[in-house]
Amino acid sequence: MAATILVVEDEPAIQDLISYSLRQARHNVFSARNAEEAMEIINDALPDLVLLDWMLPGMSGIEFARVLRRTARTKTIPIIMLTARAEEGDKVAGLEIGADDYITKPFSPREMLARIKAVLRRRSPEAADDMVEIGGLHLDSAAHRVTADGNEVVLGPTEFRLLHFLMTHAERVYSRSQLLDQVWGDHVFVEDRTVDVHIRRLRKALETVSKDGLVQTVRGSGYRLSAVLTASMG
Structure with missing residues (x-):
């Protein structure tokens, strides 16, 4: 489906690549460089999914994910963590705080889109395809x-x-x-x-x-x- 996706990534080159790939796949994209910007966007309109970088300036991605999961309005938003951390313990930590999936950098746009589609299908099967x-x-x-x-x-x-x-x-x-x-x-x-x-x-x-x-x-x-x-x- 054409989902609304919030990309929270502080590296401009990676943010631009992700946003371009998502728009090519007909998704609506919002971008934020840190948790504070992301929360401002979420306060205006809830996205269908959040792509969240683990390492962010200020509040980390993992802490921001905890905030989203503790808040009634945002606790059901699907979250996919983006990180260069490949250790099993880090993956477990991401999933334990409520992330729906975990993508290790570097990753291909094709893999990212497939994982987004899978998460959206699990959350809302009838809405996974346009x-x-x-x-x-x-x-x-x-x-x-x-x-x-x-x-x-x-x-x-x-x-x-x-x-x-x-x-x-x-x-x-x-x-x-x-x-x-x-x-x-x-x-x-x-x-x-x-x-x-x-x-x-x-x-x-x-x-x-x-x-x-x-x-x-x-x-x-x-x-x-x-x-x-x-x-x-x-």
């Missing part, structure tokens, strides 16, 4: 809309999350228990049969645009979404 298109079916997570040939498909929240997961993991087969973990969450205790109910609802909605065959039953294994349109089963 647009997904498979087999003529379009899912726009930013607008929370699914269309085919210009016709909108009306889905409930659970069916939308289920379709999003299947579309972003196309051609892979998932068992009912795996879908429960990925879509409902492993902390939710519901029966495997619940998946079947929502698959039927999803197919019924997709049937209005003749795309129900994209969601396929793999007998004895589970379900998959395939780009090859076939008659639906099960």
Whole structure:
């Protein structure tokens, strides 16, 4: 998705490179050189994610992360630590204060973008991609809309999350228990049969645009979404 990302990095060259890479990936970027500037930005508008350098002038990145985690308004903002520290103890320290991930310098823009996408997906699975298109079916997570040939498909929240997961993991087969973990969450205790109910609802909605065959039953294994349109089963 096009996320709003705050980059807290005091080295101008690194800050510029990160910001450029993020903008090329269609993210909205705010930059700060220290914790004080970062907090001013956060007070105006909450970012979707913070890229936070460990070594900052004044308040360190690790201390600033603690502040964010102690404050009710900011405690759920995803944080990825950026640091030249490669020792395991430092990584553990970063994760223990509540960082969602840890990137060791030097790193490639590709690795950074992949880690950002992974963190955003974990925090908000349905918002991890701006647009997904498979087999003529379009899912726009930013607008929370699914269309085919210009016709909108009306889905409930659970069916939308289920379709999003299947579309972003196309051609892979998932068992009912795996879908429960990925879509409902492993902390939710519901029966495997619940998946079947929502698959039927999803197919019924997709049937209005003749795309129900994209969601396929793999007998004895589970379900998959395939780009090859076939008659639906099960």
